[in-house]
Amino acid sequence: MSKKVMILPGDGIGPEIVEQACRVLAAVNEKFNLGLEFVEELIGGSSIDVHGEPLTDAAVERARSCDAILLGAVGGPKWDTIDRSIRPERGLLKIRSQLGLYANLRPALLYPQLVEASSLKPEVVSGLDILIVRELTGGIYFGEPRGIRTLENGEREGYNTYKYSESEIERIGRTAFEMARKRHKKVCSVDKANVLEATILWREVMDRLAPEYPDVELSHMYVDNAAMQLVRAPKQFDVLVTGNMFGDILSDAAAMLTGSIGMLPSASLNEQGQGMYEPCHGSAPDIAGQGIANPLATILSASMMLRYSLGMTDAADVIEAAVGKVLDQGLRTADIHTAGNEKVGTQQMGDAVLQAL
Numbered sequence: 001m002s003k004k005v006m007i008l009p010g011d012g013i014g015p016e017i018v019e020q021a022c023r024v025l026a027a028v029n030e031k032f033n034l035g036l037e038f039v040e041e042l043i044g045g046s047s048i049d050v051h052g053e054p055l056t057d058a059a060v061e062r063a064r065s066c067d068a069i070l071l072g073a074v075g076g077p078k079w080d081t082i083d084r085s086i087r088p089e090r091g092l093l094k095i096r097s098q099l100g101l102y103a104n105l106r107p108a109l110l111y112p113q114l115v116e117a118s119s120l121k122p123e124v125v126s127g128l129d130i131l132i133v134r135e136l137t138g139g140i141y142f143g144e145p146r147g148i149r150t151l152e153n154g155e156r157e158g159y160n161t162y163k164y165s166e167s168e169i170e171r172i173g174r175t176a177f178e179m180a181r182k183r184h185k186k187v188c189s190v191d192k193a194n195v196l197e198a199t200i201l202w203r204e205v206m207d208r209l210a211p212e213y214p215d216v217e218l219s220h221m222y223v224d225n226a227a228m229q230l231v232r233a234p235k236q237f238d239v240l241v242t243g244n245m246f247g248d249i250l251s252d253a254a255a256m257l258t259g260s261i262g263m264l265p266s267a268s269l270n271e272q273g274q275g276m277y278e279p280c281h282g283s284a285p286d287i288a289g290q291g292i293a294n295p296l297a298t299i300l301s302a303s304m305m306l307r308y309s310l311g312m313t314d315a316a317d318v319i320e321a322a323v324g325k326v327l328d329q330g331l332r333t334a335d336i337h338t339a340g341n342e343k344v345g346t347q348q349m350g351d352a353v354l355q356a357l
């Protein structure tokens, strides 16, 4: 039975890194006779340029009919000043929201070969394996009312709404507990319950769920402390669960512990188990078009896709092993390059992974 995968290259380095991931997918498709079929759509600035909007409804409907989606990244200076309602990032938020992709899994795993590339000391970071579970379709990213309004004194005011319903908190909480069960059985819920009502409720719901998962240890931490602990002693964590904005920020910080943001893949899942897979980083306008971006986060996102949405674990294992082999060979893109290793570009890194499959 064939499986349909939608490819959304996006902007900036998006097409460069997605190209490498697609080569890897095509190779395992052939090797394991997976029956994968690919369809491509525009998202972000590249869609604005053609359709005048960052993601068409037709593209969303096509995505809905696919078994999984692989995305590069969106955004760039070219579209930074257009009307905010059609910014490239809105396309990404639209697909997440319309497909109900509420559970964003961001594993921060330090490959032993990259210990030297981490910003932390080897003894603090080696062996790091944490999972950030970020709520992705609620919180301040989507809360209404929102906008920019003019006050009586003529001054303008920007405003957003941070809110979470009990059911939204409960389902992401369950995701975190279930994930912890398959790992080291610890969940740390990150909030700002000393200040924000929405997160007082968040903490209450997490506590209410905990007795249903007696084999998992639940703790709570304020987000400011969590940011500090992530760079002080990250190995204390197993699963971190948090809201949309805190998860966005903490996962970029966690990325650097693994050597580079170019190493961090992600999965965004809905209640039906359908998923979108993308690197945690953005379109990196500062290096776009130079052929030097690290494609490994996207290649690893493709392998998460095979594992979580398509049930093709053998192929996923092979891709992850190939990434390990390439790192063993000392090949490094500029972002993870350290003394004694060989610096390679995006395409060469893709070639090496293909070779190692």
Ligand code: NAD
Residues within 6 Å of the ligand: 013, 017, 072, 073, 074, 075, 076, 077, 089, 092, 261, 262, 278, 279, 280, 281, 282, 283, 284, 285, 286, 287, 292, 293, 294, 295, 297, 335
């Ligand atoms: P960014 O993640 O694009 O870049 C931050 C820094 O990390 C840059 O120096 C960049 O060169 C580097 N970097 C990122 N990915 C890399 C890779 N694969 N290899 C090597 N280096 C890499 O974040 P930013 O600069 O804040 O944002 C740029 C644009 O991307 C903005 O328009 C933003 O909205 C968008 N963005 C999109 C996504 C997404 O599509 N999921 C995520 C984050 C940011």
Ligand code: IPM
Residues within 6 Å of the ligand: 075, 089, 092, 093, 248, 280, 282
């Ligand atoms: C990410 C990005 C997005 C987010 C932006 C581009 C909308 O930073 O995927 O981490 O904030 O979720």
Ligand code: MN
Residues within 6 Å of the ligand: 248, 249, 252, 280
């Ligand atoms: Mn982000």
